[in-house]
Amino acid sequence: MKERTKKIYMHLKELFPNPSCELIFSNRYELLVSVILSAQCTDKRVNIVTAELFKKYPTVYEMANANLNELENQIKSCGLYHNKAKNILSACQKIVLDYNGEVPSDYNKLLKLSGVGRKTANVVASVGFGEDAIAVDTHVFRVSKRLGLAKGNTPEKVEKELMQELDKTIWSESHFLMVLFGRYVCKAQKPLCEECKLKNECLHYKSLNS
Ligand code: SF4
Numbered sequence: 001m002k003e004r005t006k007k008i009y010m011h012l013k014e015l016f017p018n019p020s021c022e023l024i025f026s027n028r029y030e031l032l033v034s035v036i037l038s039a040q041c042t043d044k045r046v047n048i049v050t051a052e053l054f055k056k057y058p059t060v061y062e063m064a065n066a067n068l069n070e071l072e073n074q075i076k077s078c079g080l081y082h083n084k085a086k087n088i089l090s091a092c093q094k095i096v097l098d099y100n101g102e103v104p105s106d107y108n109k110l111l112k113l114s115g116v117g118r119k120t121a122n123v124v125a126s127v128g129f130g131e132d133a134i135a136v137d138t139h140v141f142r143v144s145k146r147l148g149l150a151k152g153n154t155p156e157k158v159e160k161e162l163m164q165e166l167d168k169t170i171w172s173e174s175h176f177l178m179v180l181f182g183r184y185v186c187k188a189q190k191p192l193c194e195e196c197k198l199k200n201e202c203l204h205y206k207s208l209n210s
Contacts, residue, residue, distance in 0.1 A: 001167050004201060008147055009170065011197055012177040015185070019176035021127050023047065028103040028128040029060040029095075033088055035123045036115045041078040049078055060101050064092040087115025105129045118156060126172035134162045134171045139182025146186060146204035 001009075012019075022043040025031040030050065037046045053074055057063040063071075072085040091113040095103055103124065104110055110121040122135035134140070136155040140162075144150040150161035166174050185192050191204075199205045 012181050016180045019180055031128050032103050032124055035120045037078045060092045060095050064096045090114035132168045132171045134159055135175050140178040143178045143182045143186050148203040
């Protein structure tokens with residue numbers, strides 16, 4: 001790993017010594033549903049909704065038999081609820097029918113579940129199964145480009161660049177570090193640049209101040 005990349009990683013580790021997923025879940029089914037719900041929604045809001053949701057649908061079997069309208073109502077505040085409800089229902093039905101009620105560990109099988117794109121599959125693979133994976137969400141995409149860790153214009157390209165740039169052993173951890181850094185410091189609208197110790201490494205900061 002390049003010295004510069006190492007420096008960025010060490011600083012993020014200093015800021016967030018124990019980075020982890022902020023979604024609350026107790027098994028892979030709950031993790032999968034939570035990650036689907038988290039698209040364009042805060043983890044905080046998802047946790048509020050799932051606290052009730054998982055009481056009503058405690059396992060993938062109950063969820064696979066859920067009534068679509070009731071499910072939509074229950075997840076409405078997470079946004080995009082028509083699609084999210086349809087996808088959750090369909091993904092859970094496939095898990096029951098094809099995988100004996102177990103969320104599959106295979107990355108390509110995860111990708112075939114409704115509502116599961118690369119980001120969701122990577123989060124489930126890394127958090128649910130302990131695989132090395134870099135999920136590129138909006139925070140990881142923004143932070144890695146601002147810091148010059150990646151240049152690509154799609155999440156998939158950025159994911160590939162980060163896999164080259166970072167040691168495999170820190171892929172999953174780096175995802176959470178960048179999510180937290182993006183959420184609390186390098187925010188989309190008003191990044192806290194003046195107090196950021198990565199100013200000297202930051203392409204975005206340099207471009208704004210040149
Ligand atoms: S200097 Fe600003 S834009 Fe650059 S990494 Fe820090 S907070 Fe983000």
